[in-house]
Amino acid sequence: MDFNGHMANTAYLNLAADVRMAFFAEHGFPPSEFRKLALGPVVRKEELEYFREVGLYDTVTVTYAVLAMSADGARFVIENEIWSAGGERAASVRSTGGWLDLRARKLVAPPPDLLAVFTQVPRAPGFVELPPHSKS
Numbered sequence: 001m002d003f004n005g006h007m008a009n010t011a012y013l014n015l016a017a018d019v020r021m022a023f024f025a026e027h028g029f030p031p032s033e034f035r036k037l038a039l040g041p042v043v044r045k046e047e048l049e050y051f052r053e054v055g056l057y058d059t060v061t062v063t064y065a066v067l068a069m070s071a072d073g074a075r076f077v078i079e080n081e082i083w084s085a086g087g088e089r090a091a092s093v094r095s096t097g098g099w100l101d102l103r104a105r106k107l108v109a110p111p112p113d114l115l116a117v118f119t120q121v122p123r124a125p126g127f128v129e130l131p132p133h134s135k136s
Contacts, residue, residue, distance in 0.1 A: 006053050013046060015093075027117040038101065040099070044096050044098070063080060068130050070129065074107055074132070
């Protein structure tokens with residue numbers, strides 16, 4: 001909760017991350033699988049935009065969409081929108097990131113089975129294909 005009695009800004013970011021993690025877990029990629037692969041999603045930038053107030057115990061719905069992605073899936077821009085129980089958009093979280101090889105500490109394309117799951121995330125209207133990542 002923030003000083004005004006609303007959901008704190010970090011709570012929006014946590015909701016967005018929880019939805020993304022739940023999606024992958026429900027599609028065969030729980031955290032344990034990412035550890036086995038020594039691979040993980042990394043966020044380089046997040047933007048949080050507010051539209052309506054959300055109270056501490058208000059019920060919300062969180063959506064998940066891909067705004068942009070490279071053909072190999074190594075880089076992406078995703079958006080989670082937070083909607084009030086009354087159907088009003090309360091906030092959006094835009095995350096720019098990629099897949100990090102946890103051993104080499106480099107951005108990599110995800111393995112084909114993970115890419116196949118990631119491509120099941122709905123694409124936003126106006127989806128853009130990003131250029132491939134640089135391997136240097």
